[in-house]
Amino acid sequence: MNKKITVLPGDGIGPEIVAEAVKVLDKIAKKYGHSFEYTYVDIGGCSIDKYGVPITDEGMALCKSADSVLLGAVGGPKWDSCPANIRPEKALLAVRKELGLFANLRPTKLFSQLADASPLKKEIVGGGIDLLIVRELTGGVYFGERKTEEVNGELVAVDYMPYSEHEIERIGRVAFETAMKRGKRLASVDKANVLDTSRLWRKTMHRLSEEYPQVEYSDILVDNTAMQLIKNPTQFDVLVTENMFGDILSDEASMLTGSIGMMPSASLSSGTLGMYEPIHGSAPDIAGMNIANPLGTILSAAMMLRYSFDMAKEADDIEAAVNKVLDAGYRTCDIMKDGCTKVLCDQMGELVIANI
Numbered sequence: 001m002n003k004k005i006t007v008l009p010g011d012g013i014g015p016e017i018v019a020e021a022v023k024v025l026d027k028i029a030k031k032y033g034h035s036f037e038y039t040y041v042d043i044g045g046c047s048i049d050k051y052g053v054p055i056t057d058e059g060m061a062l063c064k065s066a067d068s069v070l071l072g073a074v075g076g077p078k079w080d081s082c083p084a085n086i087r088p089e090k091a092l093l094a095v096r097k098e099l100g101l102f103a104n105l106r107p108t109k110l111f112s113q114l115a116d117a118s119p120l121k122k123e124i125v126g127g128g129i130d131l132l133i134v135r136e137l138t139g140g141v142y143f144g145e146r147k148t149e150e151v152n153g154e155l156v157a158v159d160y161m162p163y164s165e166h167e168i169e170r171i172g173r174v175a176f177e178t179a180m181k182r183g184k185r186l187a188s189v190d191k192a193n194v195l196d197t198s199r200l201w202r203k204t205m206h207r208l209s210e211e212y213p214q215v216e217y218s219d220i221l222v223d224n225t226a227m228q229l230i231k232n233p234t235q236f237d238v239l240v241t242e243n244m245f246g247d248i249l250s251d252e253a254s255m256l257t258g259s260i261g262m263m264p265s266a267s268l269s270s271g272t273l274g275m276y277e278p279i280h281g282s283a284p285d286i287a288g289m290n291i292a293n294p295l296g297t298i299l300s301a302a303m304m305l306r307y308s309f310d311m312a313k314e315a316d317d318i319e320a321a322v323n324k325v326l327d328a329g330y331r332t333c334d335i336m337k338d339g340c341t342k343v344l345c346d347q348m349g350e351l352v353i354a355n356i
């Protein structure tokens with residue numbers, strides 16, 4: 001298969017970790033007879049420095065015309081004082097919007113080799129955490145109308161949280177389809193005891209659940225979900241939720257693994273085009289030192305193969321290689337512990353390649 005990938009290395013450690021993911025994709029291409037064609041585009045602070053904007057129109061067009069997009073990370077203190085409309089993060093929101101990326105998939109996997117890194121007790125994570133949050137990404141309160149006005153002599157702020165049936169249905173379908181490919185259990189997270197948007201959410205999810213009788217479906221309130229993620233995280237397979245709840249819960253869930261450098265993510269559209277990136281930022285404190293953990297980006301590349309290119313075997317191959325490298329005791333400094341071998345960012349990439 002021939003695939004066009006637009007690569008957005010970005011700022012800070014972005015170029016270092018993306019280089020390792022691209023090397024891994026090249027190894028997969030060689031092994032399975034595919035051809036991946038890369039086009040590099042500046043995004044974030046480096047684009048502001050060169051062109052005065054966080055992403056150019058040409059760069060955006062290259063994202064839209066690709067089969068998939070691989071992102072490192074954007075931002076850093078150098079651009080913190082930029083005016084709001086040209087901050088590095090603006091480019092990410094723009095790409096999500098332009099590409100129609102309405103579904104954010106964030107797996108939370110506690111690799112058994114890294115169980116010590118979890119802030120939770122061993123008896124709680126014993127069975128291993130392996131859950132996936134499907135977050136609606138382009139609707140709800142982050143995109144609703146907002147205003148601040150003076151009422152009776154004081155300021156009053158309002159943020160609207162609109163959701164239409166079709167927005168709920170399309171994210172619901174992604175969640176049910178994803179559950180079908182995993183453990184066939186789906187919990188839909190809402191606040192239906194209070195919010196109208198949540199009641200419509202629940203009604204729509206119930207209707208969809210009739211189309212997926214193989215999936216064990218349940219509703220759970222968002223406050224209870226926040227507790228259950230700490231009390232009993234191994235009970236979950238797939239969780240689906242709206243934009244703001246998903247933002248908060250996916251950060252909470254990622255912390256259960258204690259290793260931000262390991263976590264991949266995918267943002268999907270209604271077609272096969274998606275954007276794949278690690279969940280962490282540009283880590284300016286370690287940029288240019290070749291010590292960043294590239295595994296979150298490498299696992300994001302695996303998600304690209306699985307979700308955009310329908311290459312499940314190839315994705316499994318990368319994930320198995322990461323497991324083997326961890327089993328052999330190799331660690332970048334963020335996940336280093338006694339008795340293991342410390343490796344640099346590019347050495348970690350090479351080790352994964354050697355195990356594919």
Ligand code: NAD
Nearest residue numbers: 073074075076077261280281282283284285286292293334
């Ligand atoms: P961060 O995720 O960049 O870093 C937090 C801590 O985790 C740092 O100590 C860093 O060294 C460490 N870390 C992160 N990724 C690592 C990796 N792969 N290997 C080893 N250690 C790693 O968060 P921050 O410091 O709050 O943000 C830095 C910049 O990144 C800011 O400008 C922020 O706006 C931006 N940011 C970008 C994205 C994105 O591009 N998607 C996401 C979050 C933050």
